[in-house]
Amino acid sequence: MRDVLEPMLDWWRAGRTVGVGTVVATFRSAPRPAGATMVVGPNEAVLGSVSGGCVEGAVFELATEAIESGRGTLQRYGISDDDAFAVGLTCGGILDVWVEPVSQSTFPEFAEVADLVARDRSVAIATVIRHVDAEMIGRRIIVRVSEATGEYEGQGSLGAPGLDRAIVRAAESMLGSGTSAVVTTGVEGRPGDEVDVFVHALASRPRMIVVGAIDFAAAMSRIGHLLGYDVTVVDARPVFATAERFPAADAVVVDWPHRYLQAEHDAGRLDDRTAIVVLTHDPKFDVPALEIALRLPEVGYVGAMGSRRTHEDRTARLLEAGLVSEELARLASPIGLDLGARTPDETAVSIAAEIIARRHGGTGAPLSRGGGPIHRGGDLLEAGTWVSDECKIQKLT
Numbered sequence: 001m002r003d004v005l006e007p008m009l010d011w012w013r014a015g016r017t018v019g020v021g022t023v024v025a026t027f028r029s030a031p032r033p034a035g036a037t038m039v040v041g042p043n044e045a046v047l048g049s050v051s052g053g054c055v056e057g058a059v060f061e062l063a064t065e066a067i068e069s070g071r072g073t074l075q076r077y078g079i080s081d082d083d084a085f086a087v088g089l090t091c092g093g094i095l096d097v098w099v100e101p102v103s104q105s106t107f108p109e110f111a112e113v114a115d116l117v118a119r120d121r122s123v124a125i126a127t128v129i130r131h132v133d134a135e136m137i138g139r140r141i142i143v144r145v146s147e148a149t150g151e152y153e154g155q156g157s158l159g160a161p162g163l164d165r166a167i168v169r170a171a172e173s174m175l176g177s178g179t180s181a182v183v184t185t186g187v188e189g190r191p192g193d194e195v196d197v198f199v200h201a202l203a204s205r206p207r208m209i210v211v212g213a214i215d216f217a218a219a220m221s222r223i224g225h226l227l228g229y230d231v232t233v234v235d236a237r238p239v240f241a242t243a244e245r246f247p248a249a250d251a252v253v254v255d256w257p258h259r260y261l262q263a264e265h266d267a268g269r270l271d272d273r274t275a276i277v278v279l280t281h282d283p284k285f286d287v288p289a290l291e292i293a294l295r296l297p298e299v300g301y302v303g304a305m306g307s308r309r310t311h312e313d314r315t316a317r318l319l320e321a322g323l324v325s326e327e328l329a330r331l332a333s334p335i336g337l338d339l340g341a342r343t344p345d346e347t348a349v350s351i352a353a354e355i356i357a358r359r360h361g362g363t364g365a366p367l368s369r370g371g372g373p374i375h376r377g378g379d380l381l382e383a384g385t386w387v388s389d390e391c392k393i394q395k396l397t
Helices: 002-013 056-069 110-118 161-177 215-226 257-266 283-293 308-320 344-360
Strands: 018-027 037-040 046-048 073-078 094-102 123-130 140-145 152-156 181-185 195-202 207-211 230-235 251-254 275-278 301-304
Touching (some): 002 037, 018 181, 056 073, 140 161, 152 161, 207 257, 215 230, 215 344, 230 257, 283 308
Parallel strands (some): 207 230, 230 251
Antiparallel strands (some): 018 094, 181 195
16 A cells, blocks of 8 residues: 555545555465555546456456445455456456545545554554444554554544454554454454454564665665665764765664664564665674674574675684574575676675565575465465454455
């Protein structure tokens, strides 16, 4: 949804109604993940995508109907649907798409949600898409962190206090993992099958910390920004660590990298989506930084650039510093996938490819040489997973 928020907000402020189709569940080799959004605006303007082109025509019709009727609807497209081939979903996957009208009257909290996303604050939109009471379908609750208490809270109601509490807890869990999915619970928040709620988790951007203010860091900043990371370049040398040299970075910090990493850890600003990319291949910078980074269990990726000889020397130095084999096993070094990269931009692509593969469970092998599903769940929660004591991810059908 992030890529369509700005034009949606313009239409919302102008008092217009738009039709919004959102992927709420994907099974098998579906082309787009849960949370992918397509908007039909005034004069039949279309933004975004739910399937990369497969079912956009059918969703366009539903979105147009939603604008006219003022009601939302849930539609499944896929190989279990006799009409799936007709609408173009021939990849073998299944998509559940929730289509609804969005306007000032149907979604009065939309401006607040857009503002939170613009300020990189985590927020979740929890919408009822199946309920025993048809009048409750389309009701939503906005889950965000309270500025007063620092705890997650819900704005609005899904019709029952127990259900509201259960969905807030589920949304908190899903925001922590960056997962959007349908959760199933009972009307009063007890385990059951009465209500399906789509939790669209718009988590704050994951962090990428690039150690070393060199030309490779400039390329890494650009691709990190493209992939949606909040990118920080850190180096102790002020003559190199300047904002002018790294325009794609969100922050350029002049500090010893190991000291900066420790401070960020102590402040609670690192998590399992964080990628630390060490590019200096200079022992006085990278060894202390890696000594800290490899001992941060919450960090999802730690990689270091350098030749195999550099890697061997670095490993020996880290062992001397007291790191154990389990900690060293977390290090991606030499960094990146074997793409034959030569330029800084090509190297950044190889590093980004490895980060993506590790995050989502990819092998890095050519898809043309493999078998099985192309799309993996990666770090997403699997069907049947309990995301709170009361709610679990919708089971596949």
